[in-house]
Amino acid sequence: MDTVTKRLIKEIKNIQNSPNEQIPELHPISDDDLLEWKAVILGQEDSYYKGGRFELAISVPKTYPIQPPKIRFVTKICHPNVHFKTGEICLDLLKTEWSPAWTLQSACMAICVLLTQPEPSSPLNCDAANLLRCGDELGYKSLIQMYVNMYAKQQ
Amino acid sequence: MKDFPLISPCDYTLKHYVGFIQLFINNEEHEYPIEIKLDDPSNIKTATIYSEKLSNLLEDNKKIISQMLQNSSDLNTFLIDLKDLLEKKEILLSSKKYPLKYISKMIKEFDEIGWDKISNLKSDLHSLTLNINDSYNRNHKLDLIFPYNYNTEVIQIKADIPEKIDNKYFINELSKIVDFYKNIFDKYNNFWSQLEEIDKKTWVIEPLNPPRSSNYRRIIIEKKCSINIQVNPNNPRSFPIYQFMGSDDLVQKWTMILINKQHQWNINISIYENLKKILNIEFPQKEKMSLSDISDACGICYSHYLTIEKDDKLEKLLPDKQCKNVKCSQPYHYKCIFEWLRSLTTTKKSFNYLYGKCPYCEEMITLPIN
Numbered sequence: 303m304d305t306v307t308k309r310l311i312k313e314i315k316n317i318q319n320s321p322n323e324q325i326p327e328l329h330p331i332s333d334d335d336l337l338e339w340k341a342v343i344l345g346q347e348d349s350y351y352k353g354g355r356f357e358l359a360i361s362v363p364k365t366y367p368i369q370p371p372k373i374r375f376v377t378k379i380c381h382p383n384v385h386f387k388t389g390e391i392c393l394d395l396l397k398t399e400w401s402p403a404w405t406l407q408s409a410c411m412a413i414c415v416l417l418t419q420p421e422p423s424s425p426l427n428c429d430a431a432n433l434l435r436c437g438d439e440l441g442y443k444s445l446i447q448m449y450v451n452m453y454a455k456q457q
Numbered sequence: 458m459k460d461f462p463l464i465s466p467c468d469y470t471l472k473h474y475v476g477f478i479q480l481f482i483n484n485e486e487h488e489y490p491i492e493i494k495l496d497d498p499s500n501i502k503t504a505t506i507y508s509e510k511l512s513n514l515l516e517d518n519k520k521i522i523s524q525m526l527q528n529s530s531d532l533n534t535f536l537i538d539l540k541d542l543l544e545k546k547e548i549l550l551s552s553k554k555y556p557l558k559y560i561s562k563m564i565k566e567f568d569e570i571g572w573d574k575i576s577n578l579k580s581d582l583h584s585l586t587l588n589i590n591d592s593y594n595r596n597h598k599l600d601l602i603f604p605y606n607y608n609t610e611v612i613q614i615k616a617d618i619p620e621k622i623d624n625k626y627f628i629n630e631l632s633k634i635v636d637f638y639k640n641i642f643d644k645y646n647n648f649w650s651q652l653e654e655i656d657k658k659t660w661v662i663e664p665l666n667p668p669r670s671s672n673y674r675r676i677i678i679e680k681k682c683s684i685n686i687q688v689n690p691n692n693p694r695s696f697p698i699y700q701f702m703g704s705d706d707l708v709q710k711w712t713m714i715l716i717n718k719q720h721q722w723n724i725n726i727s728i729y730e731n732l733k734k735i736l737n738i739e740f741p742q743k744e745k746m747s748l749s750d751i752s753d754a755c756g757i758c759y760s761h762y763l764t765i766e767k768d769d770k771l772e773k774l775l776p777d778k779q780c781k782n783v784k785c786s787q788p789y790h791y792k793c794i795f796e797w798l799r800s801l802t803t804t805k806k807s808f809n810y811l812y813g814k815c816p817y818c819e820e821m822i823t824l825p826i827n
């Protein structure tokens with residue numbers, strides 16, 4: 303068994319032993335390929351993403367955990383640090399600040415935190431970032447909630 | 458017959474068998490008609506073998522075959538030995554690798570060694586394994602690879618012993634090889650006895666399934682602490698090179714005990730007995746604890762054992778590097794942390810050392826470049 307498979311099997315066990323309620327789903331898409339994962343994260347109660355359910359696609363490189371996983375939003379989301387069309391996420395942790403001390407679960411938790419604490423200085427979605435930078439809280443909030451209602455409403 | 462479905466008795470007297478014996482030679486199956494007559498059906502020693510196609514082979518090996526008949530308990534086991542012998546001989550005689558003159562020399566050598574000591578004879582004499590017993594009931598395997606040019610090149614010999622031997626033997630010197638290595642194997646009896654006792658009476662976490670060439674053992678002392686000892690093959694009962702591994706305070710405690718009591722080391726008793734006496738402990742047994750009680754897994758691959766390739770062999774290694782920050786002390790496999798530090802742009806390299814950040818606490822880790 304190669305190193306990445308062994309590590310991912312341990313991560314799966316850890317996720318099963320201590321699941322996170324912010325992340326109701328986090329698992330490989332199929333048992334045959336442990337490198338492609340699906341995750342679902344929930345918008346936190348005290349945030350504008352409340353009531354939203356967001357699917358993430360995680361692609362684990364063969365060089366994991368030396369290299370970070372590639373994570374993008376599948377569910378459309380309006381967020382200053384997420385590209386609206388591609389779902390690409392701008393998060394230092396997934397780029398320069400990555401370390402093998404992180405796991406797929408803790409990386410997903412970091413994305414949950416990013417939802418409540420956006421970083422408007424490195425925007426991938428200019429409309430949202432501009433509203434936030436201009437201090438238009440109301441406009442910002444209603445834009446986000448419109449997209450949550452359109453794409454991410456929980457059943 | 459059990460292993461020879463193509464051979465059956467002619468009648469109820471069970472004195473006369475006919476059929477075919479199948480030989481596998483160079484990956485091909487050959488069938489030879491064979492006939493066996495027994496004067497006394499309950500006594501295999503009274504058997505005579507006939508086969509026109511194999512008559513030369515049978516005639517040449519008359520002596521060995523009659524010996525085999527003496528040592529067999531029944532016809533089936535005799536035929537297994539016979540088949541094995543005939544296959545080996547056929548491989549030798551059908552080989553086009555060496556001229557017949559050399560082949561017949563080799564056959565003489567094999568006769569002297571005993572054909573039962575030879576296994577894994579590969580087609581066209583590429584390689585074989587010699588099974589050698591030392592004087593202390595240990596079985597050793599000697600892997601031989603034959604050269605292409607028999608006049609100038611020598612046999613490559615792979616032996617599982619704790620030293621490198623550079624003797625040169627040509628293909629017609631097989632019995633010399635056996636004699637030479639038998640002496641070498643006997644020479645290390647005391648060394649292997651020391652390690653066998655340790656393997657039997659303690660919990661060795663590294664190496665797993667140690668080869669006979671290995672001279673070190675990592676033994677569990679207690680939870681979160683192990684000792685790595687390196688035994689001198691030429692002076693096995695002398696005080697070994699050692700290193701305690703595990704949590705800092707335990708390593709310090711046990712190192713002090715061993716340093717203070719080192720003068721009590723007695724070369725008349727075994728390493729195991731010495732360690733037991735000096736450390737004053739009962740060594741923990743494997744069944745009582747799990748590996749996670751003993752040591753933490755590597756912070757990068759999340760495994761206890763990492764399989765690496767070393768000298769053509771797969772070895773399983775435990776984490777051998779630890780973050781020096783006492784609050785962190787995260788263990789890593791050398792290879793894992795090396796790959797990580799090498800991938801960082803902030804890692805500095807100087808005089809064959811890497812200086813980079815621990816993935817967990819960001820303290821500096823210093824790593825020699827092997």
Ligand SMILES: [Zn+2]
Pocket residue numbers: 755756757758759760763789790793
């Ligand atoms: Zn490792």
Ligand SMILES: [Zn+2]
Pocket residue numbers: 780781782785786787815816817818819820
């Ligand atoms: Zn550290």
